[in-house]
Amino acid sequence: MRDRKSSYRPMHAAGRSGAWGDRVARVLITGSAMLAIVSLILIFIFIGKEALPIFTSAEIQEEANIRNLFLPQSAGGGAAAEYTWQPVSELPKYSILPLLVGTLKVTIIASLIAIPLAVLAALYTAEFAPTWARETVKPAIELLAGIPSVVVGFFCLMVLADWLQGAFGWTFRLNAMTAGIGLSLAVIPIVYTVCEDAFSSVPQAYRDGSVAMGASSWQTASRVVLPAAMPGVLAACVLGFGRAIGETMIVLMASGNAAILSWLPTDSIRTFSATIAAELGEVVVGSPHYHVLFFIGAFLFVITFAINLFGHWWVGRLQKKLQGAS
Amino acid sequence: MADRTRLVGGAFQSLCILACVLIILMLAVILGDIVVHGLGTVTFSFLTKAPETGMTGGGIFPAIFGTFALVVLMTIAVIPLGVATAIYMHEYAPKRSRVVQMVRLAIQNLAGVPAIVFGLFGLGFFIEFIGRGMDRVFYGGELVYGQPAIVWAALTMALLTMPTVVVATEEALRAIPQSYREVAYSLGATRWQMIRCVVLPQAIGGILTGGILAVSRGSGEVAPVMFTGAAYFLPELPARLNSQFMELGYHVYVMTTQSPDVEATKPILYATVLVLLALTFLLNFSAIMIRAQIRKRLRHGR
CATH class of the missing domain: 1.20.5 (Single alpha-helices involved in coiled-coils or other helix-helix interfaces)
Incomplete structure (x- = not known):
């Protein structure tokens, strides 16, 4: 045409x-x-x-270069070399390792909560749900996606943190778990939407064939629809992960913002995004600290870009395959 | 055997239902908590007065006004750009061309760029590069546009919300039957005349949906405006393009994290969150409604 x-x-x-x-x-x-x-x-x-100045400018490199961003740094005076993020001190330390660990920790926690919930919910609405249930769950997820992240951050900080500390007696009121639970709310909508699309693009003939063979509806869902849509589900997880890595306001408000190098989920953390948000406002334009923050931003941009590129390419491939099959 | 199958099936289904219930429950808990604690403080004077006594009293009018001004400026930028992009992809370019694929990829990736990265970009590009450049050329180096300002915040936000407008407009364009276009062409219309008189009027619902969703997103995002123009507290409303402004989301952030007296701020804080939430929900709800209408037409209209 x-x-x-x-x-x-x-x-x-x-x-x-x-x-x-x-x-x-x-x-x-x-x-x-x-x-x-x-x-x-x-x-x-x-x-x-x-x-770029981190790699090219000799003046900037005196304070911040690629070596002390990733390797341990001694505080001087014979102190042991450590991974420390302390950009505003007499001897500024720019080790981004604690930030990397913090970011990964909270992203993994959020994914572990959000992905099972979102995938199962999407499977339910696509396969089993009566119309009224579908018409309830779908708008609810859309509303969830519409909550500004600063509101989720506010809720985690003011309410959820107290509840969780009261229930589990954690040392730090604001920690990776609190932020991770909040962050999962931002991840659920995107995982749900991509999964739902994947499930509904599975050709009806697959289901008909399965039911004709005597399979029950849950057998069809778990052994026919889910495997057929698996690449879409994986893409959804990847895209959700990408969303979680870059999310700022929730982790800025609910994570405690302490750059501690620890894998314990109940320690406070400081993420890449929160570091930029918290420090860029006070930094001197053109200082090493300024360039390090942009380096972190560039890092975030490249990671999320790669994740999105991969995720969408993967979704497109699945759709082409399933359309070819129907 | 059959019993076991039924049992496992039942368990599996219950698990799925449980997931749905949990998600809705989380939503309900957040909404409930905010409505219960916030409703009492949202009065007419709260909406129309400026903050007083170090944010522990008064209202949030400057923040409401600032958010409004921000999204108006943003809409002026994002609607023409987003709609034009969608029209290009759907009406001008050959369907499976390389260029369309590239544009689509760019839009998808733009939608995935973290909000804070947009903030960095706004600072580095709009303020430091364009703003400073304008100051050098037009104002002899005097600081006019090379600083955080509402126009830069709005443009940053427009970039962030552009994918929303493109996707919604495209969906509406798809819903227009091909025969409408053919009739216009057969009457001798040029492509632009056809777009202006047939496609755009038909797509107005989708454009509206996209615009509303963009406004909803734009009025809630904080990270992109933190360094590009939002201010902690301003005695005056933004009057010029290079003024700074107060924003609802940013107001929530500073009151939550930097208040000298959290307990005293709490009622006002809850009320502000409620206003922000009500605003975004109202916008989202109307967008969902309009889109449902379009989808219905898409299903039955062909």
Whole structure:
């Protein structure tokens, strides 16, 4: 249909003004469409540009270079070398390892909570749910997606933290668990949506065939639909992980923001995103600290970009496969 | 054997139902807590007065006004860009062309970029590069636009919300029967005339959905505006494009984390959160409603 479009072009009817308007509109519209690509490139350039001095400027490298970002650093005076994030002190220390561990810890906790809930909920709405239940769960998830993350952060900080500490007696009121539970609320909608799409793109013939063989509805769901949609479910997990890594306000408010190098889920943590949010406001533009924060931003950007690229490519592949099969 | 199958099946289904119930429960607990604690403080004067006595009294009018101004500016930028992108992908470019795939990929990735990275970009590009550049060229180096300002915050937010508008508009474009376009062409319309007179009026619902969702997202996000224009407290409302402004979400953040007296701030804090939540829910709800209408037409209209 589309290829024939050129033959639709009118020869004379619209007159000169029509032809002119058409040309201007085409240029403007095409230009706007390119903006999405251009802005993505600009983001990369402008964040990369501010991160670059860590690799190139001798002056900046005296304080912050790729070695002391990743390796332990001694506080001087014979003290043992440690992984410490202490950018504002007499001898600034920029080890990003505690931040990396904190980010991974909270992201993993959030994923472990969100993924099972979201996948099962999506399977239920796609396979078993009566209409009324589907019409309840779907808008609820959309509402959940619509809650601003600062509100979730507020709730975790003011209410959830007290409940959890009261129930489990944790040493730190704000810790990776509290933030992880909050963060899972931000992850559930995206995992649910991608999974739901994957389940409903499984051809009906698969289900019919399974039921005709005498399988019950849960056997069909767990042994036919779930395996067929598995790549979509995996993509959903990956995309959810990507969402969790970059989320800022929830972890900024509920994680305690202490850069401790520990794998204990009940210790306070400081994540990449929260570090940027908390420190960029007070930093001197052009200082080593400023460039390190942009380096962290560039790191976040590259990771989430790779995750998204992979996730969407994977989803597209699955859809093509299932469409071919139906 | 059959009993065991039924048992496992029942357990599996219950597990799925449990997951749904848990999710809804979490939503209900958050909403319930905020409504119960916030409702008493949301009065007319709370909505129309400025904060007083170090945020422990008064209202939140400047934050409401700032958020409103922010999303208006953002909408002016994001709607034309988002709609044009969707129209390009659906009406201009050949369907499976490389360019469309690239644009789509860019949109999908833009949607996945963390909000805080947009904040960094706003600071590095809009303020340090464009703003400083404008100051050098037009104002002889005087600091006018090279600092956090509402216009930079709005543009940053527009980039963040663009994917929302594109996706919603595209869905609406798909719902327009191909025959409408063919009729327009057969009457001698140019492509732009066809788009202006047939496609755009038909797609208005989708554009509206996208716009509302973008506004809802934009009024709740904090991370992108933290360094690009939002201020802790301002005695005056933003009057110019380069003014700083107060924002509801940012107001919640600073009151929660930097209040000198948390207990005294609590009622106001809850009320602010309730206002923010009510605003975003109202917007989301209307968008969902409009979209349901479009989807119904998509199913039956063909």
